[in-house]
Amino acid sequence: MAKILEKQVLRFDLVAVKIEAPEISKKAKPGQFVIVRADEVGERIPLSLARISPEEGTLGLVIQTIGVTSSKLAAMDVGDEISDVAGPMGHATPIENYGKVALLGGGFGAAPMYPIGKALKEAGNTVTSIIGARSVDLLVYEKELGEFSDKVLVSTDDGSKGLKGLVTDALKQEIEENGVDWVMAIGPAIMMKFVSLTTKPYNIKTFVSLNPIMVDGTGMCGACRVSVGGKTMFGCTDGPDFDGHLVDWGLLMARQRTYLEEEKLAMENYLCNCVPSATK
Amino acid sequence: MTEIKIHEYTKEELKAIRKTRTKMPEQDAVARGKNFEEVALGYNIEDALREANRCMFCAKKLCVNGCPVEVPIPEFIKLVKEGDFLGGAKKIKEKNPLPAVCGRVCPQESQCESLCTLAKKNEPVAIGRLERFVADYERMHGGGSNGEVDKPKPTGFKVAVIGSGPAGLVVASDLAKLGHDVTMFEALHKAGGVLVYGIPEFRLPKAIVQSEVDGIKALGVDIKANSVIGKLHTIDELIEAGFDAVFIGSGAGLPMFMNIPGENLNGVYSANEFLTRTNLMKAYLFPEFDTPIKKGAHVAVVGGGNVAMDAARTALRLGAENVYLVYRRSMEELPARQEEVHHAIEEGIDFRLLTNPVEVIGEEGWVRGIKCIKMELGEPDESGRRRPVPIEGSEYTIEVDTVVIAIGTGSNPIIPDSTPGLDLNKWGYIVAGDNGQTSKPGVFAGGDIVTGAATVILAAGAGRKAANAIHEYLMSKVKN
Ligand SMILES: Cc1cc2nc3c(=O)[nH]c(=O)nc-3n(C[C@H](O)[C@H](O)[C@H](O)COP(=O)(O)OP(=O)(O)OC[C@H]3O[C@@H](n4cnc5c(N)ncnc54)[C@H](O)[C@@H]3O)c2cc1C
């Protein structure tokens, strides 16, 4: 059981929570994730660590509501308890002084970038954070990333703030104008794919945090299989970070769609509550 | 309590009943293919008494030689015959702490029952069924797995048990009874190991596993779920934090794949994923439970062990029209329990023997078929079994939408990678002496993580030996 201590709605589909997790917070490193089960009938889903506070004994998670589990979590209030939180899972992002780094967060992805970026800054890097959205009112995390970044670049599809275009356009501009030595992207697979394609011609090392479907998160089930450099790996125990230039993006995206039909059914069910949940 | 009527069998009657073992009632083969309830329903009192009377109480007790933990078989059967079922359960537990589980899942036909004297001429005594009967009887009559034990005097020693499968359950129970302060760390949200995530409800009801888990809780064992050792705490950190001894019973949970083309297509599962979704996460009750599973209409399961049988029969119960079991050797070599093979055949699983997959065929990212090659048996290999060799040009494709790979498991690297000084063998399993002692002082191991995927009774037996060794180790500390 992990109690929710604070909750903040960042955007219509993004909720930030601070949860009590004294043991995990002492061990967790930027780039790692937890496996969460909302309630007794819940699915196990992975969520990246957006804040790690060992002194407080807490963790911060940012949840994008897309299906049943994320909706259940987002509906919980301060004082409610999440049934299960296990971790820290996966490997930490390797923090070194790479020189000039560019960090791209899409959707919920800007949140886990926070501890990673902070650690990279402390390791001596010059940090450029790049975030984007369709328009200015959907932009989140700009202020937070600004706390440690040397520069935060913003792009919007409609040009309502910053550069008019995609985050990859902003990245390209930064590479051309100031030079970049190392890139990391967290977010939807499609965004990470295009970030990797953008950096490929420049041969810039590009880390991506892959989000395949997971069950246990401990290497026991193989649901999280990804193909990297032609080799099958487990997203949970070999990752979640991989070299974006070597990832088979088609496979990742295809496998993410495995349960599309079931998820739709589950969501309809959740919304109309047709099936009495065993917890009630 | 139910009245127990003892019938004295005459010589003639005995002669007659010794020929065939007492049948165990079962759910009808067609009906059970559509539900997840237990297939074998267990003996009633009358059945058990009849079966117990078949035993000849041989002085040589050959049956006992066949049991990995040497259950005192004739002694417990004698108690059953006398109607003392609780006494029978207690007798078994002197050697086997998990009789309700082992009575159901031990491969009796290659262990205790294979050596039964009766088997020379007739059918062997149904030792497993009797074991299950007394354990169920005990559970239903308040005996509980750990019964009423006097609260032992606390020794002040703290022991960490990693993993809650049969090995861990036995270590925790034995050491708690000796007065040690036991904390059990389990990676998943629920305790029980393979008994909860792997072996299906229709073969081992989860309520039985839960009663074993409740039993160790009642003994004062602190069960910490969601605790992945190696990630949350390393073994060295546990020792620094004051644990006087550590037992590793983390099992052999790493799924193996075949490394054939198409294996990452949507619709290809490892047996671990397929069974975990269904059993642990209750996907068969989706959407009442949130975890989904693809309910294939035509399913191929690759492998021939218990895991493969479980996956095949699970696929059937999820609603498949055709389930193929693809195995590269012949019926004689099938490593699964005989009873499961028999049940699988009855339920209509289509056995494609001497057949080996070479490719999973896909279309737009989804499984459409499995291309197989026919095999023939050649010369015996290291294991003494005849080696299957492919027959050139015999490839054919079975049209399926789901493939489950059940060809075995390996050692999960999380604990080895985070534990310096822990010796491993060439397959990555932990090297441990006969009593479970590893290369690290105070650290013991047992079960599948030492032997590789084996059986419940071997894991339970290893747990008992390790518990004794840990107790001895801790007590020797007092003297020094
Ligand atoms: C390492 C990792 C870190 C992640 N970090 C975050 C995070 O910090 N914040 C966040 O909002 N999301 C994160 N995700 C994605 C998140 O796990 C999914 O959005 C979530 O599982 C959706 O569940 P659902 O029931 O709400 O939606 P569903 O309707 O079940 O699923 C919608 C989509 O989410 C994905 N998904 C579903 N179940 C799982 C699962 N068990 N594991 C992985 N993906 C799944 C699938 O692509 C699916 O199509 C992360 C994923 C991974 C692998």
Ligand SMILES: Cc1cc2nc3c(=O)[nH]c(=O)nc-3n(C[C@H](O)[C@H](O)[C@H](O)COP(=O)(O)OP(=O)(O)OC[C@H]3O[C@@H](n4cnc5c(N)ncnc54)[C@H](O)[C@@H]3O)c2cc1C
């Ligand atoms: C589908 C299936 C069917 C089977 N059928 C039979 C049968 O009919 N008869 C029979 O005798 N045997 C059968 N077996 C084999 C038997 O179940 C195993 O040999 C036995 O369970 C091994 O016990 P164990 O205690 O060593 O490990 P497991 O039962 O594997 O338990 C290990 C536990 O440790 C946990 N763990 C792993 N790593 C960590 C970590 N780092 N930190 C914390 N916890 C951890 C795991 O989550 C798991 O709960 C079957 C196995 C499977 C998979």
Ligand code: SF4
């Ligand atoms: S533990 Fe298994 S092998 Fe031993 S007597 Fe019982 S059923 Fe037979």
Ligand code: SF4
């Ligand atoms: S060998 Fe068979 S008949 Fe003899 S004691 Fe054992 S179970 Fe009974």
Ligand code: FES
């Ligand atoms: S999530 Fe099960 S192995 Fe990675």
